[in-house]
Amino acid sequence: MASEPVDVWAMADLVTPFAVRTAATLRVADIVQDGPVPLDEIAKRSETRADPLGRVLRFLVRRGIFTEPEPDVFGPNEASRSLQSNAPGGSREWLDLDGAVGRADLAFVELIEQVRGHHPAYRAAFGRSFREDLAHSPQLSDSFDDLMESKSGEFVPSVAASLAWDRFDQVTDVGGGKGVLIAEIVERYPAVRGTVVDLAGPARAAEDYLESRGVRDRAEVVVGDFFDPLPAGADAYVLCDVLSDWEDEDAVRILTRCAEAAGPESSVIIIELLPDPDGEFTETDLRMMIYVGGRMRDMDRTERITAAAGLFVAAVTTLDDGHGIIECLPDR
């Protein structure tokens, strides 16, 4: 079967990604969103130097992002609009070099160190782990919580719609972040009560978020560490995009805490991206490896870690975006 030739040189280019990320970080697309703006003004508003900024923007114009209708004046185009802040389906916040994920991407320059077995890439790049960075920096931590919330856009409603969550009286979202999924579930199923368990920072954000969604009366927040015993008595314990942050041994410890809290009658529900033909799974696998030393898992591997925690996979629902909702029960 004929396939497209692979342009390895273009694939390995670092100039374009860094130019795009620099423009994203400086919010140039926001500055020019209403029409062409002189370079000096863009430099002033982005607190940068006009000469290097102009050279970056001229390069991006050649790549099809922004326009230069007259010398040293830059304007928007369709491509630049997707770099505006909060653009629907946009990428600015993910590419922002001052944000949690844009910064973490910079650790890829140390991929070779990790592959050679010398150092974890993130620590080699920044001197401490991703989690230590979030714990030290409220700005990075808030940025990460916001990115997790934005990722949730279409995904969370589809998770809430794809399972009959009203089978459960009480759902506990372990490592539930700001509580976006719990808010969606209790909003959609008025008889269900929810709990978010997370570390202190995200738990604080969850209190505010659940309040803002008007579901605080049916959704509580518990500050907790999922390596410690979890609040018992829920009918379902959810781990959404949590286990892929961890290597197998830690993932089994987290699952074991969920299984202990769940007892003999309740479900543990894992939500993770499953292997796909277009490569998102393998790309995310590398990101997990570099950012946090985690990994993506196919169903065989997921079944191995659930079995090690005393659970078995009872049902899998696959979502259009490639995530699986994997319902596990105690293996009695």
Ligand SMILES: C[S@@+](CC[C@H](N)C(=O)[O-])C[C@H]1O[C@@H](n2cnc3c(N)ncnc32)[C@H](O)[C@@H]1O
């Ligand atoms: C990738 S985020 C997923 C958040 C949320 N479940 C979602 O799908 O958007 C991982 C979450 O695990 C939380 N987390 C990390 N370590 C934790 C720990 N030891 N105990 C409890 N939560 C933890 C993080 O704070 C973060 O909210």
